[in-house]
Amino acid sequence: MAKRPQQVVPLAVKGVAAGADKNSMPLWAMGFRPFFLLAGVSAIMLVAVWVGIYRGEWIAVAPGRYFDIFTWHYHEMIFAFTTAVIAGFLLTAASNWTGMRTAHGPWLMALVGLWLAGRVAILSGEVMPEPLIAAIDIAFLPALIAAVAVPIIQTQNWRNLVFIVLLLAMTIANVMMHLQAMGIAAVARPGAFFAVYLVMIMIAIVGGRVFPYFASKRLPEAKxxxxxxxxxxxxxxxxxxxxxxxxxxxxxxxxxxxxxxxxxxxxxxxxxxxxxxxxxxxxxxxxxxxxxxxxxxxxxxxxxxxxxxxxxxxxxxxxxxxxxxxxxxxxxxxxxxxxxxxxxxxxxxxxxxxxxxxxxxxxxxxxxxxxxxxxxxxxxxxxxxxxxxxxxxxxxxxxxxxxxxxxxxx
Known part of the structure; x- marks a missing residue:
């Protein structure tokens, strides 16, 4: 059984006992709040722009010169929308797994800022050097890995290191997409598909853990x-x-x-x-x-x-x-x-x-x-x-x- 540290920060405690005023900026109290909000907003904006471009009506608002239009669509649906959902879920789940609060307050703001910086950088191909665009966008997943891995390692919660491995693999997939944008190797498409399959693996792992649990908890008589x-x-x-x-x-x-x-x-x-x-x-x-x-x-x-x-x-x-x-x-x-x-x-x-x-x-x-x-x-x-x-x-x-x-x- 995984060992836990002698002192952990409770996840949901009264008043200032957890180190914050309960009425102070609830949006930044836990990872799911800002990242699920960003996921919802990006889901609408990214697809609306994509449909407009696909129909030939919004070519004027097509993304900058860094990615071509199709690669931009692949990349942002995976590494903007989907990654925002993953970030919100893992930051919240890691708190449950370890009994420790994950990024909140200023640290959570910094993670969100890094995610947003990646979106801006991707659209700045005409004014920003390509290596800088790649560095800014790629940086988010390693930062998320650190935020999730630290409590997992501190509490020796080794069972959930599988998600760190999957995030590392997704980082590689993201690098593959940027290599093509920088003209180094034509591997954006396999990188995108690799990332999609990694998300499928994550879904399969999470599904096996929580779907039967959710069903049994909601329907105790369910078989x-x-x-x-x-x-x-x-x-x-x-x-x-x-x-x-x-x-x-x-x-x-x-x-x-x-x-x-x-x-x-x-x-x-x-x-x-x-x-x-x-x-x-x-x-x-x-x-x-x-x-x-x-x-x-x-x-x-x-x-x-x-x-x-x-x-x-x-x-x-x-x-x-x-x-x-x-x-x-x-x-x-x-x-x-x-x-x-x-x-x-x-x-x-x-x-x-x-x-x-x-x-x-x-x-x-x-x-x-x-x-x-x-x-x-x-x-x-x-x-x-x-x-x-x-x-x-x-x-x-x-x-x-x-x-x-x-x-x-x-």
């Missing part, structure tokens, strides 16, 4: 099953697929086999978690549908490797489907739980859950049904995505900026 061998197989096949995509992207037979094996493992895992009562609880079914998109993506990747579906469709099943749906669901659940609010989705939140799934359906399945309307599917999906996150922010912005309901720090 949720977990099988150790299947847990290992599901992660192992996904890691193997990730490595195959990175080092042997043309070995399509191998990729098809690994994707199919991963799909089987994750389907069996998913079936074990399922209980019909889950589908009556929005904060649960949104997580389960998000995980279902991961399975759909793996099935489609196997099919794409054999030439049966368009290659980009499984990627968007991962991004719009698995990442989009799951991040919204996790942000909703975490934000309510860590502000001492009732774990119940409002009608607007439920609408957001439905719309984000519709965005994935239109983006992934639409081009399969009406391939001649591919561009229209991209645009419609982008509009639905933006609407979903507008609805999310309507409900959750007040939660992010107000104190906990119980008056504690957090």
């Amino acid at each position: 949720v099953k977990r099988y150790p061998a299947l847990e290992i197989a599901s992660i192992a096949t996904l890691v193997a697929l990730t490595l195959a995509e990175l080092v042997a992207p043309t070995a399509l037979e191998v990729i098809a086999l690994l994707a199919a094996l991963a799909a089987v493992a994750h389907t069996l895992r998913f079936v074990g978690w399922c209980d019909r009562r889950v589908w009556g609880v929005p904060l649960l079914w949104v997580l389960y549908t998000g995980y279902a998109w991961l399975i759909i993506a793996l099935i489609m990747r196997a099919a794409a490797a054999r030439g049966y579906v368009m290659p980009m469709l499984p990627t968007h099943a991962m991004t719009v489907g698995a990442i989009g749906v799951l991040t919204m669901g996790m942000m909703a659940r975490v934000s309510l739980g860590h502000t001492a609010r009732e774990l119940k989705a409002s009608k607007i939140t439920i609408a957001a859950f439905v719309v984000i799934n519709l965005a994935a359906v239109v983006r992934v399945l639409g081009p399969m049904v009406v391939p001649q309307k591919y561009a229209a599917c991209v645009s419609a999906s982008g509009v639905l995505w933006a609407i979903a996150f507008v609805l999310f922010l309507i409900v959750y912005t007040p939660i992010f900026i107000k104190p906990r309901e119980d008056g504690r720090i957090g």
Whole structure:
């Protein structure tokens, strides 16, 4: 069992006992607050700009000369939007794992400032030296690693070092994208796909830990099953697929086999978690549908490797489907739980859950049904995505900026 230090800072304590006034800047009390807010805002802005550029209507506002338009889209959806969600989640989860407060107050402001600096730098290709742009943007993930790793190492919470490894790998993926921008190596596309698969691995690990727990806590009578061998197989096949995509992207037979094996493992895992009562609880079914998109993506990747579906469709099943749906669901659940609010989705939140799934359906399945309307599917999906996150922010912005309901720090 991991050892803990003799003294740890309590996560949610009365008044100034945790070192801060409970009414003093609640936005900076815990990592999920500013980073989930930034994730919601960036989800809307990045996709709105992308759809406008894709339709040829907003070429004048296209990003600077550092990345080309498509690479900018890949990069910012992964290393701006998705990374903001990851930062908010890990900074908050690490507090639970270790019993220590992670970055808050000025340190959290500094992390947010570094994330924002990366966004500005990416758009400054015409006025800023390329190495400086790369250095500013790349710096965020190592800073996040330090913020999360310190409490994990101090408390010898070795089980969760896996997330540090994944963040280090994501840093490498980000470096790959910048190498192409600087004209050093044409590796932006494999870097982007590597990052997406790393997020899938993170989703699979987190899902295996928290989905059965959330279901059992909300529905004590639910029959949720977990099988150790299947847990290992599901992660192992996904890691193997990730490595195959990175080092042997043309070995399509191998990729098809690994994707199919991963799909089987994750389907069996998913079936074990399922209980019909889950589908009556929005904060649960949104997580389960998000995980279902991961399975759909793996099935489609196997099919794409054999030439049966368009290659980009499984990627968007991962991004719009698995990442989009799951991040919204996790942000909703975490934000309510860590502000001492009732774990119940409002009608607007439920609408957001439905719309984000519709965005994935239109983006992934639409081009399969009406391939001649591919561009229209991209645009419609982008509009639905933006609407979903507008609805999310309507409900959750007040939660992010107000104190906990119980008056504690957090």
